[in-house]
Amino acid sequence: MMISVDRDEEGRLKDGKNVLEVQNVTKEFGSLVALNNVSIWIEEGKITGLIGPNGAGKTTLFNVITGQFRADKGKVFFRGKDITKLKPYQIARRGIGRTWQVIRIFPNMTVLENLMTAANLRERNAGEKALELLELAGLVAEKDSYAGELSTGQQKFLELVRILMFDADVMLLDEVAAGINPTEQLAALELIHNLCDQKGKTFFIVEHDMDVIMGHCDKVICLNFGEKIAEGTPKEVQNNEKVIRVYFGA
Amino acid sequence: MELLIIALVEGILLGSVYGLGAMGLSLIFGIMRIINLVHGEFLMLGAFTCFWLWFLLGMNPIGATFVAMLVIAALAAFLYKVAIFRVVGKFPLLSRVLTFGLAIFLWNFSEFAFGSTFRSVNYPTGSIGFLGSYLSVNKIICFVVALIIAGVLFASLKWTRIGKALRAASQNPRVALISGINIHRIRLLSYAMGGALAGIAGGLIAIQWAIYPSIGQILILKCFAMVALGGLGSLPGALLGGVFLGIAESVGTMYWGATIAGVIAPLTVIAVFIFRPQGLWGVVERVD
Amino acid sequence: MNKSDKLRLAEKFKTDKRLWLYAIAVIVVALLIALPRIVSPYLCSVVFLMFIYIAYAEAWNIMTGFTGYINFGFSVFAGIGGYASAILIIDHGIWWPVGWLLGGVFASIGALILGSFMLRLRGSYFAIGMLCLLLAAPVLATTEYLIPLTHGGYGFQFVQPVSDLTMYYSAFFISAATVFVAYKIITSSFGAKLLAIREDEEGAGSIGINTTKEKISAFAISGFFAGLAASVFFAFQNYIDPSSAFSAWYNSLPIIMVLLGGIGTLWGPVVGAVIMTFVEEFFWSVLPETYFMACGAVIVLLVLLLPGGIITWFKSRGILPRTRAI
Ligand SMILES: Nc1ncnc2c1ncn2[C@@H]1O[C@H](COP(=O)(O)OP(=O)(O)OP(=O)(O)O)[C@@H](O)[C@H]1O
Numbered sequence: 001m002m003i004s005v006d007r008d009e010e011g012r013l014k015d016g017k018n019v020l021e022v023q024n025v026t027k028e029f030g031s032l033v034a035l036n037n038v039s040i041w042i043e044e045g046k047i048t049g050l051i052g053p054n055g056a057g058k059t060t061l062f063n064v065i066t067g068q069f070r071a072d073k074g075k076v077f078f079r080g081k082d083i084t085k086l087k088p089y090q091i092a093r094r095g096i097g098r099t100w101q102v103i104r105i106f107p108n109m110t111v112l113e114n115l116m117t118a119a120n121l122r123e124r125n126a127g128e129k130a131l132e133l134l135e136l137a138g139l140v141a142e143k144d145s146y147a148g149e150l151s152t153g154q155q156k157f158l159e160l161v162r163i164l165m166f167d168a169d170v171m172l173l174d175e176v177a178a179g180i181n182p183t184e185q186l187a188a189l190e191l192i193h194n195l196c197d198q199k200g201k202t203f204f205i206v207e208h209d210m211d212v213i214m215g216h217c218d219k220v221i222c223l224n225f226g227e228k229i230a231e232g233t234p235k236e237v238q239n240n241e242k243v244i245r246v247y248f249g250a
Numbered sequence: 251m252e253l254l255i256i257a258l259v260e261g262i263l264l265g266s267v268y269g270l271g272a273m274g275l276s277l278i279f280g281i282m283r284i285i286n287l288v289h290g291e292f293l294m295l296g297a298f299t300c301f302w303l304w305f306l307l308g309m310n311p312i313g314a315t316f317v318a319m320l321v322i323a324a325l326a327a328f329l330y331k332v333a334i335f336r337v338v339g340k341f342p343l344l345s346r347v348l349t350f351g352l353a354i355f356l357w358n359f360s361e362f363a364f365g366s367t368f369r370s371v372n373y374p375t376g377s378i379g380f381l382g383s384y385l386s387v388n389k390i391i392c393f394v395v396a397l398i399i400a401g402v403l404f405a406s407l408k409w410t411r412i413g414k415a416l417r418a419a420s421q422n423p424r425v426a427l428i429s430g431i432n433i434h435r436i437r438l439l440s441y442a443m444g445g446a447l448a449g450i451a452g453g454l455i456a457i458q459w460a461i462y463p464s465i466g467q468i469l470i471l472k473c474f475a476m477v478a479l480g481g482l483g484s485l486p487g488a489l490l491g492g493v494f495l496g497i498a499e500s501v502g503t504m505y506w507g508a509t510i511a512g513v514i515a516p517l518t519v520i521a522v523f524i525f526r527p528q529g530l531w532g533v534v535e536r537v538d
Numbered sequence: 539m540n541k542s543d544k545l546r547l548a549e550k551f552k553t554d555k556r557l558w559l560y561a562i563a564v565i566v567v568a569l570l571i572a573l574p575r576i577v578s579p580y581l582c583s584v585v586f587l588m589f590i591y592i593a594y595a596e597a598w599n600i601m602t603g604f605t606g607y608i609n610f611g612f613s614v615f616a617g618i619g620g621y622a623s624a625i626l627i628i629d630h631g632i633w634w635p636v637g638w639l640l641g642g643v644f645a646s647i648g649a650l651i652l653g654s655f656m657l658r659l660r661g662s663y664f665a666i667g668m669l670c671l672l673l674a675a676p677v678l679a680t681t682e683y684l685i686p687l688t689h690g691g692y693g694f695q696f697v698q699p700v701s702d703l704t705m706y707y708s709a710f711f712i713s714a715a716t717v718f719v720a721y722k723i724i725t726s727s728f729g730a731k732l733l734a735i736r737e738d739e740e741g742a743g744s745i746g747i748n749t750t751k752e753k754i755s756a757f758a759i760s761g762f763f764a765g766l767a768a769s770v771f772f773a774f775q776n777y778i779d780p781s782s783a784f785s786a787w788y789n790s791l792p793i794i795m796v797l798l799g800g801i802g803t804l805w806g807p808v809v810g811a812v813i814m815t816f817v818e819e820f821f822w823s824v825l826p827e828t829y830f831m832a833c834g835a836v837i838v839l840l841v842l843l844l845p846g847g848i849i850t851w852f853k854s855r856g857i858l859p860r861t862r863a864i
């Protein structure tokens with residue numbers, strides 16, 4: 001990676017210009033070290049991928065960023081402000097949205113209601129905004145169905161646009177493409193790119209499908225046993241020997 | 251000072267009996283993750299079973315207590331088979347409301363069948379002098395019975411195969427499911443055992459106190475307090491919580507009178523839940 | 539019935555049954571207003587009770603049905619409201635409508651205070667905590683510290699402040715207001731947030747919902763209507779004492795009614811309350827001794843056989859449209 005004036009030697013934007021920074025975070029569950037001194041930074045308007053074998057600590061990292069877990073050590077900064085100790089809802093309101101590895105929509109509520117849950121109470125035209133987002137997700141026809149009746153793919157779209165409802169700028173997506181059919185996968189990726197290019201949204205995505213990661217991410221980070229073992233462009237990471245060892249067990 | 255010691259001893263004697271009831275509640279919670287709101291009625295029915303056996307058949311009250319154990323265990327097993335099993339592991343509202351409804355039913359059934367008069371078992375065993383005061387032998391006998399039962403329970407949980415299965419299921423219901431333990435039988439067993447413990451505790455209460463149908467409501471409150479103190483799902487915790495509550499109540503009664511002592515239990519529950527939800531001795535545990 | 543049939547039915551309902559519904563609603567309201575002139579005072583008092591029950595049930599539903607937090611301590615708020623209004627009206631000579639309103643306000647404040655620490659408890663802890671609060675309340679009300687306020691076990695004897703007719707219309711208004719507010723809540727994004735808490739509280743937090751604040755708001759609203767309805771109820775009953783104020787019976791009644799009608803639905807509590815009013819009246823006259831027992835049995839049977847309640851059953855059969863407004 002090139003070192004330019006406003007970047008430090010690791011390629012990090014200086015002066016807290018990275019939209020999201022995780023600094024030396026450690027998270028332990030009893031004797032298990034789920035995250036070990038992990039530092040990452042996410043640039044605004046880019047798609048960053050997070051890879052690593054099962055149990056590497058990817059979801060745990062998301063949980064630390066969004067406040068579900070409190071880090072044992074280390075800090076999380078969002079737009080230069082320390083958010084380590086904030087509650088999940090406060091972090092969400094600052095502009096970090098997430099989806100879950102196991103879909104977490106509200107199954108006994110309608111699709112429209114699912115979006116309205118995330119609406120700002122003071123917002124006047126929340127209803128119109130919700131409809132626009134449903135259009136984006138191709139779910140307008142289903143707006144009055146119960147969310148639990150949708151297909152897995154549709155539920156993923158719903159979960160994704162729900163975080164747009166509260167205007168999240170940074171979206172952490174835990175396994176977006178898993179369990180949905182190829183057509184939906186393509187549509188989801190297109191949506192992500194559009195949001196990124198047109199609205200300047202930032203994405204941080206966990207994905208097991210290497211094609212998705214390599215073809216769509218600007219930067220890739222690899223975790224293994226709670227440690228960051230590589231980061232860089234998809235190509236760099238793909239050719240990183242540690243990564244190769246983890247994935248192909250050489 | 252002597253008064254305080256007497257209150258302490260009385261509290262320990264009382265608390266051991268309470269503790270049996272609370273252990274039943276805790277056992278059921280540990281295995282099924284439901285709050286057995288009928289538990290107070292189990293205690294009340296145990297007390298009445300003991301009373302009627304003594305009153306009608308002239309049975310020895312301690313013997314009657316053990317019969318009460320079997321009767322309430324059978325009742326619990328029956329309720330599990332017809333109703334409770336349908337709501338275990340479902341939306342928690344269902345189990346709470348179901349056991350709540352059962353409690354209302356059993357309580358008012360007793361009101362209807364037995365009337366709301368106070369009754370008591372007359373079991374004269376005399377009393378012994380203690381620090382210039384008297385302790386009734388009744389209470390000491392009940393204490394010994396409670397200790398024996400608790401001892402047998404702990405031993406069987408520790409060393410028998412079924413006891414180990416129960417403990418495994420209590421630690422993690424899902425793991426137990428995978429590891430081939432028949433979870434339905436375990437649940438049935440734990441519910442019946444919870445009932446059995448309540449039955450004995452009820453019988454022992456009938457020997458010491460006046461009983462009446464709505465006593466179940468007061469007793470379940472005490473059980474909540476003990477279980478809260480000991481940590482939901484922990485058996486030794488429940489027993490310790492019982493002793494703790496017994497002492498708090500007897501000392502409280504001595505200093506402030508019975509009315510205030512009556513709110514010790516509910517306020518303890520709320521305070522413990524808010525400040526130390528894992529109980530005084532328990533480890534952190536997620537509920538629901 | 540297959541899915542398209544259901545959909546068609548719902549559509550049909552939308553277009554030509556809407557008008558019918560409005561017509562029926564207007565007729566019912568007119569009938570209820572005219573009722574005191576048509577029927578006997580006895581029947582009027584039953585309908586009065588029905589209004590109170592509707593308000594109770596809907597208030598309980600706002601808390602428990604919408605947020606999923608089981609409030610086993612409903613009577614605490616009814617009791618606080620009843621006592622507050624009795625103290626204000628009898629001991630301080632406050633004009634009765636203001637006294638009633640303040641009864642609701644005090645209950646609401648009580649709910650706010652109790653809620654702000656009780657609602658930190660989750661699941662079983664909350665349910666047990668509220669039950670303990672209920673059982674502690676009558677004892678606390680008779681402790682020497684509160685006797686100057688509550689008059690201890692003796693309680694209050696009302697000099698009936700207003701005519702039965704005024705009570706009737708007040709209760710009517712209160713029940714209508716409760717249902718209206720519940721309607722406003724459940725069709726708003728506030729309501730959606732409450733339902734989200736019921737569905738998945740952690741998930742709700744992750745999309746920016748301040749779950750504590752929303753729960754406490756729902757609690758306070760629920761407490762307000764409970765206290766308001768209770769004020770009128772105790773005035774009608776003409777006395778209040780600790781055992782009636784914090785009665786286990788009036789604590790369970792809303793639970794039965796809401797379960798019967800449909801928990802978490804708008805009209806379920808109303809349906810349940812209407813049915814239970816007349817069932818109660820009937821049972822009281824036929825088998826007073828076994829009445830409570832029967833109610834326990836009804837709760838058990840409802841949970842086992844019709845866990846969603848009447849309205850939900852109709853909705854799942856496609857007989858009623860699946861909208862929050864019903
Ligand atoms: N709440 C928890 N309590 C205890 N251990 C946990 C908890 N959450 C995660 N872990 C452990 O932390 C480690 C990392 O888990 P994590 O879910 O972050 O992995 P992951 O990279 O997301 O894996 P996967 O690809 O399977 O989703 C695992 O060993 C897991 O068992």
Ligand SMILES: [Mg+2]
Nearest residue numbers: 058059060101
């Ligand atoms: Mg994961």
